[in-house]
Amino acid sequence: MSNVSTQEVQYNKSGQRIVSPDYLLFEAPREKFFMTGSEAVKEAVRRASVDASVSYPITPQSEAAHLIGELWVEGYVGVYFRGESEFGVMSEVAGCALAGARTITTTSGPGTLRAFENFPMWAGTRIPVQLVLMARGVNAPLSIQPDNLEVGFLLDTGCMIWYAENAQDLFDMILAGFVVAEHPSVHVPVITVVDGFFVSHTREAIMLPPDDIALPPYNPYKAPMPVIDLEAPPGRFLRDPFVMKSNYISYATHASWQFEVRAAIERSRPFAKHYLRGLVEEFGNPDADIVFVAAGTAASQAKEAVRLLKDEEGIDAKVVKLKTIRPFPYDELRAAVKNAKYIFVPEFNVAGWLEREVRKALYKYSDAEIIGAPRVAGGMTMPAEVIVSEVLSNLRVK
Amino acid sequence: MKRKRVNIRMPGLGGQGAVTAAHIIATAADYQGYYAVSNPFFGAEKRMAPAESYARIGVEPIFDRGEVVYPDVIMVFHNHVITMGKSYTMPFYSGIKKNGLIIINSEEDLLSPGDKAYLDSLGVKVYNFPATKFAVEQAGTELATNMAMVGALFGCIGSVGLEAIEEGIKARFLKKFVASGGTASLDSALERKFKKKLELIEKNLNTARAAYELASSWAKSQGIEDFLPPPPNKKVEVA
Numbered sequence: 001m002s003n004v005s006t007q008e009v010q011y012n013k014s015g016q017r018i019v020s021p022d023y024l025l026f027e028a029p030r031e032k033f034f035m036t037g038s039e040a041v042k043e044a045v046r047r048a049s050v051d052a053s054v055s056y057p058i059t060p061q062s063e064a065a066h067l068i069g070e071l072w073v074e075g076y077v078g079v080y081f082r083g084e085s086e087f088g089v090m091s092e093v094a095g096c097a098l099a100g101a102r103t104i105t106t107t108s109g110p111g112t113l114r115a116f117e118n119f120p121m122w123a124g125t126r127i128p129v130q131l132v133l134m135a136r137g138v139n140a141p142l143s144i145q146p147d148n149l150e151v152g153f154l155l156d157t158g159c160m161i162w163y164a165e166n167a168q169d170l171f172d173m174i175l176a177g178f179v180v181a182e183h184p185s186v187h188v189p190v191i192t193v194v195d196g197f198f199v200s201h202t203r204e205a206i207m208l209p210p211d212d213i214a215l216p217p218y219n220p221y222k223a224p225m226p227v228i229d230l231e232a233p234p235g236r237f238l239r240d241p242f243v244m245k246s247n248y249i250s251y252a253t254h255a256s257w258q259f260e261v262r263a264a265i266e267r268s269r270p271f272a273k274h275y276l277r278g279l280v281e282e283f284g285n286p287d288a289d290i291v292f293v294a295a296g297t298a299a300s301q302a303k304e305a306v307r308l309l310k311d312e313e314g315i316d317a318k319v320v321k322l323k324t325i326r327p328f329p330y331d332e333l334r335a336a337v338k339n340a341k342y343i344f345v346p347e348f349n350v351a352g353w354l355e356r357e358v359r360k361a362l363y364k365y366s367d368a369e370i371i372g373a374p375r376v377a378g379g380m381t382m383p384a385e386v387i388v389s390e391v392l393s394n395l396r397v398k
Numbered sequence: 399m400k401r402k403r404v405n406i407r408m409p410g411l412g413g414q415g416a417v418t419a420a421h422i423i424a425t426a427a428d429y430q431g432y433y434a435v436s437n438p439f440f441g442a443e444k445r446m447a448p449a450e451s452y453a454r455i456g457v458e459p460i461f462d463r464g465e466v467v468y469p470d471v472i473m474v475f476h477n478h479v480i481t482m483g484k485s486y487t488m489p490f491y492s493g494i495k496k497n498g499l500i501i502i503n504s505e506e507d508l509l510s511p512g513d514k515a516y517l518d519s520l521g522v523k524v525y526n527f528p529a530t531k532f533a534v535e536q537a538g539t540e541l542a543t544n545m546a547m548v549g550a551l552f553g554c555i556g557s558v559g560l561e562a563i564e565e566g567i568k569a570r571f572l573k574k575f576v577a578s579g580g581t582a583s584l585d586s587a588l589e590r591k592f593k594k595k596l597e598l599i600e601k602n603l604n605t606a607r608a609a610y611e612l613a614s615s616w617a618k619s620q621g622i623e624d625f626l627p628p629p630p631n632k633k634v635e636v637a
Contacts, residue, residue, distance in 0.1 A: 034428050034569070146464070198463040202437040203421050205428055300461035307458075381464030 012049045014076045016214035021179040025172060025275060028209035035206055037199035040167040041106065041132055042067035043208055044174035049217045051078040051101035054092045056085060058111040059144045060196035061134040065106050086111040090118035097127035100220030100227040102178060108196050109136030112150045122189040123158025123261045126225045128181035129189045132174065134196040137378050145379020146195045148296065151325070152353030158261040159189040160268055161326040163295035167206045170194050176275035178215060184222050186268040188261060195348060198297040265327050272324055279329035280336060284318030289341040290391060292319045293333065293358050298346045304384035309391065330361050340368040342394060346387055350377045399497045403456035404555060404625050407466040409485045410475025413445040415544030418570060420451035422548050426566030427455040430558045431629030435460045439486065448484040457630045468493045470625065471555065473547055474502040481508060489513065497521040501550055503529040503543065523620055525554060527613065536608050537601040549606035553613025556624030563606055571599050
């Protein structure tokens with residue numbers, strides 16, 4: 001008997017062969033390319049069977065938004081248009097998603113703030129929209145440069161928040177983001193963050209699977225919420241009919257629904273763990289008692305500092321890179337710092353939102369000294385030398 | 399002196415192609431088999447305003463991002479960087495590492511005795527290379543200044559050869575793209591553009607090659623060795 005396959009080969013609307021997320025992310029052969037983070041966004045969207053994207057220009061995400069538009073020209077994206085503002089964009093993508101479309105958009109800094117009302121709305125509406133956030137300073141004084149203060153603002157919007165370190169992470173996370181966000185037991189938005197410029201405008205090597213395969217299309221009929229049905233009136237435009245009433249049923253509905261959104265983020269853990277190959281990644285000597293806890297470019301810079309500390313000072317250190325901020329990897333972080341005496345949290349913002357998260361996660365779980373430094377903002381670079389001198393000055397004091 | 403990493407800072411003026419140069423340098427180094435990363439400075443650059451870009455090349459994976467604060471090499475694209483302080487760092491050589499290299503696009507010697515004494519104390523070599531004049535001679539346009547600078551860089555620091563430089567330049571100007579329309583008129587328009595493009599690439603390549611040879615003999619006369627050990631990876635075709 002010959003081995004006859006009964007599986008039918010299926011193609012998406014762009015003519016790409018549909019493959020499983022596991023095949024696309026882990027098994028497909030990959031080829032090396034040299035490109036910017038913005039171009040990596042394009043390549044991820046190309047392979048993601050995206051139905052709709054809405055854009056609005058703001059530095060530094062303009063190029064990524066523009067490149068998604070090129071994909072629309074090439075036939076890889078179903079619908080693409082420019083919104084009238086970031087608020088308009090984030091509302092319009094919600095409309096697309098409510099109608100059952102796989103939807104992605106991008107923004108940065110002031111654009112995020114202008115659109116802000118929509119993020120908790122996305123979460124409460126349980127739409128699996130993906131936002132690629134290329135973090136940039138928020139005013140004033142004006143900075144168009146890398147700074148991730150805005151991520152601190154987004155932590156409690158009810159959206160999943162993932163943090164990519166480089167172009168490769170960003171490519172993989174965008175694909176994984178759709179899969180996890182659209183899982184019927186999760187079904188909340190995902191915000192995929194990178195540091196603007198440090199990733200968006202940096203050109204580096206990246207491994208890509210072929211471009212004639214793509215993710216299975218989004219199936220809105222598996223969603224826990226019904227899609228808008230304009231042909232069966234009354235059209236279901238809102239998911240919150242209770243809010244027009246002031247009574248305890250509406251309050252309880254709101255509160256329980258908000259808890260449910262957070263619970264959905266918690267339920268994303270096993271899927272995120274699988275598709276991201278773990279919620280944290282370690283670099284350096286696993287037994288080191290000096291630990292950097294960081295996300296994004298701060299993790300990159302900390303990795304360089306680990307090398308410098310070893311090569312020039314003979315000091316062992318390690319980096320625990322957080323890939324997800326929501327859900328927060330509590331268990332993974334606690335396990336990773338169990339030998340730690342010093343925990344440094346290097347950050348690209350003035351507020352130290354990650355330091356707060358780390359302190360909260362480790363309260364009563366670690367005796368290590370937690371040091372929210374070094375911290376730079378407004379577009380500054382964080383050279384590894386600065387991190388090293390921060391470590392040395394703390395060790396000297398003791 | 400062999401290094402694990404060469405960090406390059408390129409101050410210039412907006413419009414001179416320092417960003418393109420950084421991308422070509424990194425692409426060429428990647429092709430040669432080194433780890434490489436490039437990025438522009440993150441600002442609202444405009445013509446004749448200060449602009450800066452960076453490239454990092456090494457024998458280990460590179461995580462470092464952003465401005466190069468401690469460069470091994472500084473490539474000054476315009477004399478205003480020095481004479482008018484059109485630079486993000488003052489003096490323009492701030493942070494330069496020991497035994498580093500400075501390439502200045504100038505016929506004249508622009509450094510003060512104080513500058514020279516300081517750079518000498520660090521063992522930093524300075525190469526005055528009139529890249530713009532050279533570009534006009536070789537390519538007939540000062541737009542090829544950045545190509546001359548790229549050629550001069552690798553002529554001085556070695557490690558990355560002419561074949562890789564050519565690949566870097568081609569990768570920048572011959573991007574693959576999808577023409578979905580496929581109508582005859584579209585194709586012929588593309589063809590005409592393409593011919594122009596090939597001429598442009600050829601001129602750029604010639605400029606870079608000639609600058610490479612010139613700088614290479616200067617580096618020999620100065621006793622400068624290759625900055626990097628041989629590349630850790632085999633040459634890989636970049637798609």
